[in-house]
Amino acid sequence: MSASGTPTVASGFVAVVGRPNAGKSTLVNALVGVKVAITSDTPQTTRHRLRAIIDLDDAQIVLVDTPGLHKPHDALGEEVNRSSVLAAADVDVIALCIDASASVGSGDRWVAERVAKGRTPVVLVLTKADAADEATIARQLVRARELVTPAAEVVLSAKTGYNLDAFIEAVLPHLPQGPRFFPRDMTTDQSLEVMLAELVREKVLRSTRDEVPHAVGVQLDDLVYEEKRDFHVVAATIYVERDSQKGIIIGKGGELIRAIGTEARVDMERLLGTGVHLDLRVKVKKDWRRDGAQIKRFGYGD
Ligand SMILES: Nc1nc2c(ncn2[C@@H]2O[C@H](COP(=O)(O)OP(=O)(O)O)[C@@H](O)[C@H]2O)c(=O)[nH]1
Ligand SMILES: [Mg+2]
Numbered sequence: 001m002s003a004s005g006t007p008t009v010a011s012g013f014v015a016v017v018g019r020p021n022a023g024k025s026t027l028v029n030a031l032v033g034v035k036v037a038i039t040s041d042t043p044q045t046t047r048h049r050l051r052a053i054i055d056l057d058d059a060q061i062v063l064v065d066t067p068g069l070h071k072p073h074d075a076l077g078e079e080v081n082r083s084s085v086l087a088a089a090d091v092d093v094i095a096l097c098i099d100a101s102a103s104v105g106s107g108d109r110w111v112a113e114r115v116a117k118g119r120t121p122v123v124l125v126l127t128k129a130d131a132a133d134e135a136t137i138a139r140q141l142v143r144a145r146e147l148v149t150p151a152a153e154v155v156l157s158a159k160t161g162y163n164l165d166a167f168i169e170a171v172l173p174h175l176p177q178g179p180r181f182f183p184r185d186m187t188t189d190q191s192l193e194v195m196l197a198e199l200v201r202e203k204v205l206r207s208t209r210d211e212v213p214h215a216v217g218v219q220l221d222d223l224v225y226e227e228k229r230d231f232h233v234v235a236a237t238i239y240v241e242r243d244s245q246k247g248i249i250i251g252k253g254g255e256l257i258r259a260i261g262t263e264a265r266v267d268m269e270r271l272l273g274t275g276v277h278l279d280l281r282v283k284v285k286k287d288w289r290r291d292g293a294q295i296k297r298f299g300y301g302d
Contacts (some may be wrong), residue, residue, distance in 0.1 A: 018097030020068030
């Protein structure tokens with residue numbers, strides 16, 4: 001207890017950083033035990049900084065999931081990078097994620113150089129241990145140590161849950177003592193509207209390829225709760241940059257958009273704990289990724 005009577009616990013912020021696709025968002029979801037961040041094979045799936053909260057009896061760890069740092073190509077990329085840099089600037093620990101199953105490359109080096117510049121302690125996290133054998137993991141550790149001097153190392157798998165406890169143990173000693181930053185039952189600082197829109201974007205990313213995933217932005221238009229039926233009515237618009245992309249997302253006879261809607265609805269029902277009626281439409285907004293105001297409207301970046 002502090003003098004004011006507020007309980008004092010190990011309480012602080014951990015930025016989860018790494019190149020795109022390193023497994024950051026999957027790790028954050030696994031640690032929090034709730035799907036707070038969308039994930040996919042597409043690099044730059046995560047477009048905004050989000051906080052996710054692990055609340056324990058004697059500690060509260062606030063994870064800051066960041067878009068993967070990368071060399072930017074457009075205004076969206078710049079905005080996304082800026083929010084990652086900001087996130088890593090003012091935290092107690094940096095968790096540097098490196099994929100155990102892929103070779104350490106220039107993307108990892110680029111991020112590690114930025115991380116190594118500061119004084120914040122770095123916990124080296126080798127992710128996707130389930131997808132690499134022991135010899136590979138050992139080799140990856142050696143390579144990763146060439147990039148940073150970590151305060152601790154953890155090899156884990158968010159997919160199987162292996163060593164998630166070890167991550168928490170590695171982070172705790174670096175957190176200051178203080179009051180909790182968030183209420184104990186809060187799992188994320190994202191608005192419900194953003195989370196719902198992101199679920200739609202995740203399904204689009206997972207069902208399209210090439211230039212389409214990068215051209216997609218999703219905006220929530222409506223969220224209404226019907227008390228009598230214990231039912232939510234959700235409406236969202238999927239924006240793309242070209243007519244051809246609109247055609248791809250709608251699919252033959254509307255097949256793909258229906259599948260996207262069904263998958264998103266299932267996740268929304270889990271999130272909201274009620275039945276959901278989901279209304280999806282697709283619109284073309286030319287070159288929105290170069291439009292700073294539109295990027296902000298979608299909630300990407302900060
Ligand atoms: N086998 C395996 N795949 C994983 C694991 N964690 C993430 N992935 C996959 O790696 C891809 C990128 O994950 P994501 O969390 O979106 O990466 P981010 O860009 O760093 O946030 C997705 O296809 C995930 O399913 C893991 O522990 N094991
Ligand atoms: Mg991510």
